[in-house]
Amino acid sequence: MPLPFALDHINLWVMHDEIDGVAGWTIIDCGISDETIRANWESTFDTLLDGLPVLRVIVTHCHPDHLGLADWICNGGEKKRWDPVRLWMSLGEYAMGRVMSAGDGSDASGERAAQHFALHGMTDPALLEALRKRDAYYPTLVPSIPRVYRRLRDGDRLKIGGRDWEVVTGVGHSPEHCAFFCAETKVLISGDMVLPHISTNPLTCRCLLSNRRGIRSRCSWVHWAATSPFPRIHSCFLRTASRFAACICASGSFGISSRRAFAGSARSLRDQAAKRR
């Protein structure tokens, strides 16, 4: 689905499904609230769904390009094609989305964002001014979120289209990001947990490292990625592990065990990549 940003598209999933004997579709991730994107969805609903309804909407995380149109799709789009269906998300992502879309300044954009970035070393006046002008940003891209939702937790198993999908949560990119892994088909719906350059945001490294479970989760992701059947993931995680190692080395505040853990992850990936070659 196109996006009107430097990041010019998002990958979405429309999956054949059946819930309580009703055939239809499960949608994973939605795009921002935008006229063009709504028109694309309308066309998809009219031409690609075989006349079947959407049965549920699953969202990996609260960022606008993933959550923006969830409420609209849950309610059947412009033509209200189906009765309202349930949104499925983790608690952390749902709660963060609700706070940020409240329209009361909770999205911390505008002047607060400029102050935050200045505090962390942004000095370019033009960039800071651009941030100040981008006020109430999140609610314009995510104007509404369903008032009820179905909670996803790490380790949950969903049946989608007759296959088991395991929920794998991760932190760093967002509070409680959900990825979905189907062992039968070896397909990973990774959301934004696996990206060529920004998985996972190093600004949140301190938070991640102060969370022991987060470290274990991240290390297991790195290990899993190194042994996974997806070749492109290897380079993504190699970059991520290297970035972690650089962040850790740049800070004197992290313990030696954390430094070794991530340096070890980077080494392990390099070794395994070398063996594959």
Ligand SMILES: [Zn+2]
């Ligand atoms: Zn994201």
